[in-house]
Amino acid sequence: MENFKILIIILLSSVFVDNYVLSRFLGICPFLGVSEKRDQAVGMGVAVTFVMLLATAATWPIQYYVLNTLNLGYLQNIVFILIIAVLVQILEMFLKKFSPSLHKGLGVYLPLITTNCAVLGVTINNIIDGYSFIESMVSSLGCGLGFLLAMVLFSGLRSRINDVHVPGPFKKLAATLIAASFISLAFMGFSGIVEKIFA
């Protein structure tokens, strides 16, 4: 029961409180770049969540059973990024071959994910935070869902911005960033809530 509580807290705090995009600034590029349309935002979010889970499932055992036992901790960065790159490649080939419809939906976002700092960030953070395997998976799920949530919310906001008149210098980029700032401000309201759920 106690373990279950910890998992719930990890999940909720990574979705809301420590939202990767809005409070830790990881994965900002796709957040700004692919949030124009809701469909794309959802596609990107789902793809990121999936790759995060896959990457964590692969990197956690490698860190603890290979790198740590061989005392090669300093290769963490290289190994992780290569694993992510390879995973993304394999996943894309797999989808292309076995599920063309899914590939059509998610496949186009996959190449963009290799250099998404949120994915590398979540795998490294799981190790830094000393999470167990299950906790790492839950935290990755939470981070992915948090990313998806931010993307979807923001795509809604952007479609509104596109419909209104924005003063010249603020067109496009500046207005988008300031709008993102407001969403981030709203998410600040979550801080301190999660720890209190079971208090």
Added chain:
Amino acid sequence: MKEKSSLSVFLNGIIKENPVLVLVLGTCPTLATTTTVNGAFGMGIAALVVLICSNIFISLFRKIIPETMRIPCYIVIIAGFVTMVKMLVQAFLPDLYATLGVYLDLITVNCIILGRAEMFASKNTVVSSALDGIGMGIGFTLALTVMATVREVLGAASFAGIAIPFMESFKIEFMTKAPGGLLVYGLLIALIHVVTHGKAPVKASFSCEGCIHSATCVSGACKREGVES
């Protein structure tokens, strides 16, 4: 490709194609590490070192690195230099290491570095690649420092950790928090737009050209699906 003059290569990154303010690359560290001037400057220098080393290394081996395997090769080289810089920072600047934390590791996926490897170092001589790296790195550091100055002065009433006495009662703590970062970044981009009369940020929209993923975007995802705005 015609070689540009050394000076123009060098200045290019600082002003005309400032990676942060004009190309809008490397947004994650720009937002995350600019809460303090020290952190931002440290981040800039760390990225600068990685950028120079990886540019030189990649340019040196540009004839050997096979076309089809180039992205994994770049990633390994960059990740290697990032880890080296990380270890050096941890050993000799432990305070900075504590401030930057995981963001040091994440220089690996900083699009500026991969982008410069793909767009410049792989096509130019070692000398101009090094100059390009220095220019881009300084441009990155400058932009980060400017942003951090605004945020730290307004948000924490201090500059590089030194308190500014008369500002103490006018702190806007929000500036050092996440939303403040996005707000200041947005305002700076708007300011650049005004200063350059709207010329610079043309490139800055989220087009494929400015897209961080243009380096790795092998399947041309943006073009095919019309992702660009």
Added chain:
Amino acid sequence: MKNSIKNLTVFVCICTVITVLLAITNSITAPIIEKNQNASVNAALLEVMPEGKDFEEVDLTEYELPATVAEVFRETEGQGYVAKLVTAGYGSDMVVMCGVNADGVVTGAVCTASNETLGKEKTYGEGFTGKNADEVDAVDTIAGATKTTEAYKNAVKDALNTAIILGGGSVDIRTEEEILADNLNAALPEGEGSFEKWFMVEQLDSVDAVYAAENGAGYVFVTGEQFVGVKADGTVVTDGVTAPESFAGFVATIQASVLEDIDLSVYPDLEATVVSAKKTASGSYVLETKGAGYGIKGGDEYHPASNEYIRVRVSVTPDFKIIDCLTVSEAETDGLGDACADESFYGQFAGKSEADYTEIDAISGATLTTNGYIQAIERAFAAIKVLNGGAQ
């Protein structure tokens, strides 16, 4: 095919070169990093044990230590120990470093991390320097932060106990709850370890508290230091009890206590102050009354529109003596007024009479809460007068 082998070879070569470079860098930086980390750990330890020379971490697996102890460092020349303690304060965990010398005296205590609301705990540890185990409780509390103070004192006590245990001694490291549970279980093993405090609705001579076994096996009476177990049929289990028959009588009284509901709609005057009222066979009253909490501005006026009152259950003899008292609910400030829900506060009212019920220790930093609580008791007395038919 030939091409891809060549490509792969190049890739592997690059990987090898980079790995070799990394290994070289690592071999240069690793010792420095380790030295830095040791230095920063040592600096933290020296802060709480300035006399210390060098420290080594103690392997804690073979010791049974208080739950708060996270790490312990031994001063290599035998000057004492430094314990790192993680406590649960209000809001979140607090990390306290505490040094104890060979004589069992605190050499320093410092809070290295906390998300507490006040921030005074940063310097609070200074007060413990030079104190031994008996003097810790006397250290001044932080005004308005009872729980933080309590957690801090317990952490320091745990550090002192840890030093004794590591030095080969033995200490009772049980918490108060564990001690109570052990005592209850010893007094009435038939209760199978699960007891619930019984709210005393009848006066039982010289009995401080009664615990009922949840499986119905019987009761444990606390009189002074003694725990007396009595089975449900009145058999006294505990040896050496001076007047066993009186305890049999108490059990009979408890079992016979029938609470008769009083219809409050007959007394419109009491509507605003009394939640419920019951009467026992012997004429005692069990009332639940409201007191104005801190949430209500002014502190002494009950505001009917607000839900933020303190709800108190109190049992009173016909001659206005408080038998037992309990906080049913409260919405007071976390870490301050919510101390009114602690037994250490409301337990003070039991045994008081109408003349002296205000003479209790107030909750530090929460005067309005204390006043509101006293008001709730005052209203109980007033209500009984009304129920008895007298003038209010």
